[in-house]
Amino acid sequence: MLKTLLFSVLFLSAVGFFIYSVLNFLKFLKIGKPEFRLNNIGQRIANTLKIAIFQAKLFRQKFAGFLHIIIFWGFLSLLIVVIEGFIEGFVHGFSFSFLGKFYSVITFTQDFSGLLVLVTVIFSLFRRYIGTPKRLQAESSSRLDASIILVMISFVMITMLGANAERILLGNSAGFRPVSQFIADNILTTPSNTLYEVFFWGHNIIVLAFLNYLPYSKHFHVLSSVVNTFLSNYKIDTKNVIKPIMVEDKTDEANPKKRLIDFMNDEVPQLGARDIEDLSWKNILDGYTCTECGRCTEVCPANSTGKLLNPKNIVKQVRKRTMDKGPLVVKKVEADPILEKALVHDYISQEELWACTTCAACVEECPVMIDHLSTIIELRRNLNMMESSFPNEVATVQRNLENNESPWAFPADMRNDWIEEFVNENNGETNLKKLSNEGTAENLDVVFWVGCAGAFDNRYKTVTKSFAGILNKAGIKFGVLGSEERCTGDTARRLGNEFAAVEQFIKPNIETFKQYNIKKIVTMCPHCFHSLKNEYPQFGAELEVKHHTEFIDELISTGKIATQKEAKSKFTYHDSCYLGRYNEVYEAPRKAINSISDSGIKEMKRSKSKGFCCGAGGGRMFMEETEGKRVNEERTEEALSTGADVIASACPFCMTMLTDGIKAKEKTEEVKVKDIAEIIWENIKE
Numbered sequence: 001m002l003k004t005l006l007f008s009v010l011f012l013s014a015v016g017f018f019i020y021s022v023l024n025f026l027k028f029l030k031i032g033k034p035e036f037r038l039n040n041i042g043q044r045i046a047n048t049l050k051i052a053i054f055q056a057k058l059f060r061q062k063f064a065g066f067l068h069i070i071i072f073w074g075f076l077s078l079l080i081v082v083i084e085g086f087i088e089g090f091v092h093g094f095s096f097s098f099l100g101k102f103y104s105v106i107t108f109t110q111d112f113s114g115l116l117v118l119v120t121v122i123f124s125l126f127r128r129y130i131g132t133p134k135r136l137q138a139e140s141s142s143r144l145d146a147s148i149i150l151v152m153i154s155f156v157m158i159t160m161l162g163a164n165a166e167r168i169l170l171g172n173s174a175g176f177r178p179v180s181q182f183i184a185d186n187i188l189t190t191p192s193n194t195l196y197e198v199f200f201w202g203h204n205i206i207v208l209a210f211l212n213y214l215p216y217s218k219h220f221h222v223l224s225s226v227v228n229t230f231l232s233n234y235k236i237d238t239k240n241v242i243k244p245i246m247v248e249d250k251t252d253e254a255n256p257k258k259r260l261i262d263f264m265n266d267e268v269p270q271l272g273a274r275d276i277e278d279l280s281w282k283n284i285l286d287g288y289t290c291t292e293c294g295r296c297t298e299v300c301p302a303n304s305t306g307k308l309l310n311p312k313n314i315v316k317q318v319r320k321r322t323m324d325k326g327p328l329v330v331k332k333v334e335a336d337p338i339l340e341k342a343l344v345h346d347y348i349s350q351e352e353l354w355a356c357t358t359c360a361a362c363v364e365e366c367p368v369m370i371d372h373l374s375t376i377i378e379l380r381r382n383l384n385m386m387e388s389s390f391p392n393e394v395a396t397v398q399r400n401l402e403n404n405e406s407p408w409a410f411p412a413d414m415r416n417d418w419i420e421e422f423v424n425e426n427n428g429e430t431n432l433k434k435l436s437n438e439g440t441a442e443n444l445d446v447v448f449w450v451g452c453a454g455a456f457d458n459r460y461k462t463v464t465k466s467f468a469g470i471l472n473k474a475g476i477k478f479g480v481l482g483s484e485e486r487c488t489g490d491t492a493r494r495l496g497n498e499f500a501a502v503e504q505f506i507k508p509n510i511e512t513f514k515q516y517n518i519k520k521i522v523t524m525c526p527h528c529f530h531s532l533k534n535e536y537p538q539f540g541a542e543l544e545v546k547h548h549t550e551f552i553d554e555l556i557s558t559g560k561i562a563t564q565k566e567a568k569s570k571f572t573y574h575d576s577c578y579l580g581r582y583n584e585v586y587e588a589p590r591k592a593i594n595s596i597s598d599s600g601i602k603e604m605k606r607s608k609s610k611g612f613c614c615g616a617g618g619g620r621m622f623m624e625e626t627e628g629k630r631v632n633e634e635r636t637e638e639a640l641s642t643g644a645d646v647i648a649s650a651c652p653f654c655m656t657m658l659t660d661g662i663k664a665k666e667k668t669e670e671v672k673v674k675d676i677a678e679i680i681w682e683n684i685k686e
Helices: 002-029 041-053 055-060 064-077 078-089 102-131 140-170 178-188 193-217 218-231 281-289 295-299 311-330 343-347 351-355 361-365 372-386 393-404 414-426 451-455 457-472 490-494 498-516 526-539 548-557 587-594 629-642 652-664 676-682
Strands: 246-249 257-258 432-434 448-451 478-480 520-523 542-546 572-574 646-649 670-673
Touching: 002 064, 002 078, 002 140, 002 281, 002 311, 041 055, 041 218, 055 064, 055 652, 064 257, 078 102, 078 193, 102 140, 102 178, 102 448, 102 542, 140 193, 140 478, 140 520, 178 257, 193 218, 193 587, 218 281, 281 372, 281 414, 281 448, 295 311, 295 361, 311 343, 311 361, 343 372, 343 670, 351 372, 351 548, 361 372, 361 520, 372 432, 372 490, 372 498, 393 490, 393 498, 414 432, 414 451, 432 457, 448 457, 451 457, 451 652, 457 670, 457 676, 490 498, 490 646, 498 526, 520 526, 542 548, 548 587, 548 676, 572 587, 629 670, 670 676
Parallel strands: 432 478, 448 478, 448 520, 520 542, 572 646, 646 670
Antiparallel strands: 246 257
């Protein structure tokens, strides 16, 4: 009776405190902005099963994934032990032995899982201090936290096996327990009620302590990762789409809704995120879900080349700020030094934020579906639109955007130059139509969106003309906008200037599409491709958009153009982040190269979804690298290591960065950087 009373006090106190902690956590989430994440429940369940339960993303690193899944599934299989132990605390001698033969399956699984988890935990603990991978190296507080958790898990396993061994010795055991039997025969050997009670109480106290430690530890992800995965927008929304700024529509006070901000008329006190209340509740949940595994940091091109940016730290600081400020907000404290601080500057420096290339490698790699990019973009929005705090080069880019409708310092009428050159080179015999002359795109097969680089950059203009030549050869009737085309706004959006992106580029471009009834677009630039295909629909555009590598692949596969083999060159291919990770276009460019090459592609070590950024995304194309190694040189070295003499690309930014990298390595005579369009145009059959 006394044992039951003591256990009841222990259990109810522990569960009560855990509920208190979780309720506090939920109050902290409410500090963030609302966001609806309960659509498409079927897909969310599928995502949860695949990623959270079956740990699919963890196996992008096979060894670490193997270790983690042992611990994870071991814990799941031991849940029934925990339940059995809790019930026994209230009902003396209780077990699930009434399940008969099935109970033997349970006990064998528990025994085997307990031993496996114990061995894995000991190895993981060893790995934290000796031979620690770089991504797991952390400050002492984080390492101590991990050690406490691992030690707790090991004691949970030891006390479970010890209690089961004593049950066997005392003659109170049912089921099949080979590991516990071995311990009983060779280690404990003597039956002892006292030792059984020590194991029983030790096991339950550690389990309850573990449960209550989680909400205050980075290992809260044990509880939140499944929820975070369920609430992620994986396969629900297009990956890595920047959300537009929304405001409350008060025209119908009974049913308030959200609508797109009208920058010209709406007065909004805060644009972007200065502190945690400016982020969404999902961004805050991301902070609590971070396992600090360091996978995001390991693949980050900025961090890998010695920059300050650490994606893991961005997420950690969101959590730290929430834990610092959250209790004060919940208690409605109005004056405290902590309230005078902010997430930006006090927890996260602007140098970190501006180092991001928005390559999304961090998002792709995260096993618990954290979206680092949405937080970074919101913080950049605050720096740009609220504080006007950005590198000098960004100021130059924004002046160009304002004055020239492009990040480049060229007037809009120069967008017509390549058109005149192309028409003259073909003696006027082309299928190219200028929409200002045609008046509509209805009689055209497709509109060729050239992009700023394709119109202004002398090197990439050759790619523009090569692709136009392919379209012409295939008999495709295509239109161009010439000087009426302007930047898609991608650079402005990634730099945090949502106002310029929307008002100066997105809205005017959509009006142009409507004016000429443009429905189908092909573009060479992955940044334009992603914006037009995935982000313009947020503002009402209805477009069918293809990248030029997809279009070329279709022309080859349908026989509209024919290629000839080019046996001399050895090719490697660089995956553009915005074409690959963002839009999962991996095979089309490779198929195009394989159509002209007998030897195929010599893949780089980091390719496809693991491809390494060129360093130009997120506005970094127009910014200098002043710390560490240049990202493009890191990628160029990897390309050169394949032994290829042609580095194929499918993006104007990538071409520029790789070409600069080849120059820096003094390999311009031996190695060429070519776009897919150029490669196909050079090897097209007459």
